[in-house]
Amino acid sequence: MGAIYRREVGAFFTSSIAYIFLAVFYIFSGLFFSLNNISAGSTDLSFVFSTMFFMSIFLIPILTMKLFSEEKKQRTEQGLLTAPVSLTGIVLGKYFAALTMYVIAVSIVFIYGLILSLYGTVAWLTLLSNYLAVLLVGAAFIAIGLFVSSLTENQVAAAVGGIICLAMLFLIDVIASFVKISWLQGFLYDLSFYTRYYEFTCGIFNLSSVLFYLSTAVLFNFFTVRVFEKRRWS
Numbered sequence: 001m002g003a004i005y006r007r008e009v010g011a012f013f014t015s016s017i018a019y020i021f022l023a024v025f026y027i028f029s030g031l032f033f034s035l036n037n038i039s040a041g042s043t044d045l046s047f048v049f050s051t052m053f054f055m056s057i058f059l060i061p062i063l064t065m066k067l068f069s070e071e072k073k074q075r076t077e078q079g080l081l082t083a084p085v086s087l088t089g090i091v092l093g094k095y096f097a098a099l100t101m102y103v104i105a106v107s108i109v110f111i112y113g114l115i116l117s118l119y120g121t122v123a124w125l126t127l128l129s130n131y132l133a134v135l136l137v138g139a140a141f142i143a144i145g146l147f148v149s150s151l152t153e154n155q156v157a158a159a160v161g162g163i164i165c166l167a168m169l170f171l172i173d174v175i176a177s178f179v180k181i182s183w184l185q186g187f188l189y190d191l192s193f194y195t196r197y198y199e200f201t202c203g204i205f206n207l208s209s210v211l212f213y214l215s216t217a218v219l220f221n222f223f224t225v226r227v228f229e230k231r232r233w234s
Contacts, residue, residue: 065149
């Protein structure tokens with residue numbers, strides 16, 4: 001797994017994906033930070049974290065689109081599948097490489113916090129709660145994006161498919177609001193990614209939400225392993 005991880009992290013920086021991902025993430029988060037905090041004189045970073053959730057819907061599929069689709073397109077997939085590495089190790093190596101890039105991106109919030117601390121009091125516990133939330137969401141979203149990438153050899157299709165999947169997860173709240181059957185509505189709200197995320201932005205730590213995001217990440221990584229296990233024996 002370690003060799004796969006190092007190879008993928010290096011591949012991010014030898015291609016343009018890492019630079020595009022980080023640049024777009026920093027530009028937009030910096031813009032919202034400037035407008036909502038610097039210009040407004042507020043030390044509350046909750047709005048910036050909320051925008052990170054929406055940015056993740058569009059940017060994470062860009063980060064994960066080539067991780068498996070490129071292997072399939074360049075016909076290097078068979079070499080990967082026959083390498084002396086377990087399928088779980090291959091999937092997790094690529095997964096943690098993408099997660100590392102995401103952590104680098106979202107950790108910019110600590111710089112924002114330090115800047116705001118020069119002008120006022122920053123609620124660091126709330127900031128850490130928000131940071132944990134955005135990491136958990138990213139961990140789940142990356143696993144979903146990785147799974148979509150494993151289904152196609154076309155990077156554009158992987159990116160578009162990932163964006164659609166993540167957007168649909170966000171729209172669960174909208175769909176639930178139109179459902180009149182109480183038990184079904186409650187079930188949909190339980191599956192809501194944004195409602196659980198919003199709790200963290202309000203400083204509410206919910207262990208069930210932590211387990212929800214981690215379970216989603218584990219489940220979709222498991223699905224990705226099953227995809228390649230099927231290909232190995234086909």
